Amino acid sequence: MDALVPLVDASEVIARLRASTGAYDDEPVDILxxxxxxxxxxxxxxxxxxxxxxxxxxxxxxxxxxxxxxxDVVFDARHDAIGSELVRNALGDRVAHLVGGHIRAKRYLVAxxxxxxxxxxxxxxxxxxxxxxxxxxxxxxQFETDPDRDALLALRRADDAAKVPGADVPDLxxxxxxxxxxxxxxxx
Ligand SMILES: [Fe+2]
Numbered sequence: 001m002d003a004l005v006p007l008v009d010a011s012e013v014i015a016r017l018r019a020s021t022g023a024y025d026d027e028p029v030d031i032l033x034x035x036x037x038x039x040x041x042x043x044x045x046x047x048x049x050x051x052x053x054x055x056x057x058x059x060x061x062x063x064x065x066x067x068x069x070x071x072d073v074v075f076d077a078r079h080d081a082i083g084s085e086l087v088r089n090a091l092g093d094r095v096a097h098l099v100g101g102h103i104r105a106k107r108y109l110v111a112x113x114x115x116x117x118x119x120x121x122x123x124x125x126x127x128x129x130x131x132x133x134x135x136x137x138x139x140x141x142q143f144e145t146d147p148d149r150d151a152l153l154a155l156r157r158a159d160d161a162a163k164v165p166g167a168d169v170p171d172l173x174x175x176x177x178x179x180x181x182x183x184x185x186x187x188x
Pocket of ligand 1: 034059060159
């Protein structure tokens with residue numbers, strides 16, 4: 001992984017999302033489509049939390065590394081931490097925290113919800129192994145102390161339900177003002 005160059009503002013976030021069209025991390029939809037579906041799911045389940053919705057929109061940008069004329073998908077087990085640092089300056093600490101916790105939420109749910117593994121795609125089951133597998137008791141207890149635990153779990157469930165080929169969801173243009181609003185709030 002090249003040195004991380006953080007995104008500085010809303011326009012860079014939007015440009016990186018736009019560049020993720022046609023980039024696949026071995027799921028049935030491309031990363032932009034997946035992120036739009038994740039954010040749309042959060043609008044339904046968490047209608048009053050724009051930061052969380054925007055976190056859903058950017059949660060997988062850590063898979064991507066820029067190259068001339070577009071992006072490459074880089075398979076790095078730390079895509080949660082990379083994505084978190086990528087968006088922190090532009091979108092603030094809470095969005096960064098939510099992005100940075102989306103794999104921990106998966107590891108928590110695998111360990112605590114007996115039906116959860118059934119909703120994971122084969123690719124997500126495969127990545128669970130190199131992401132560290134289910135949480136142990138200590139990690140579960142630690143996760144439960146997170147003040148944004150419920151938001152992290154909502155993001156994870158929206159993420160898992162966001163891999164539907166051809167789903168009809170609002171496009172990136174719909175999100176521009178919301179991204180700008182969250183970025184403005186992060187600067188204050
Ligand atoms: Fe995802």
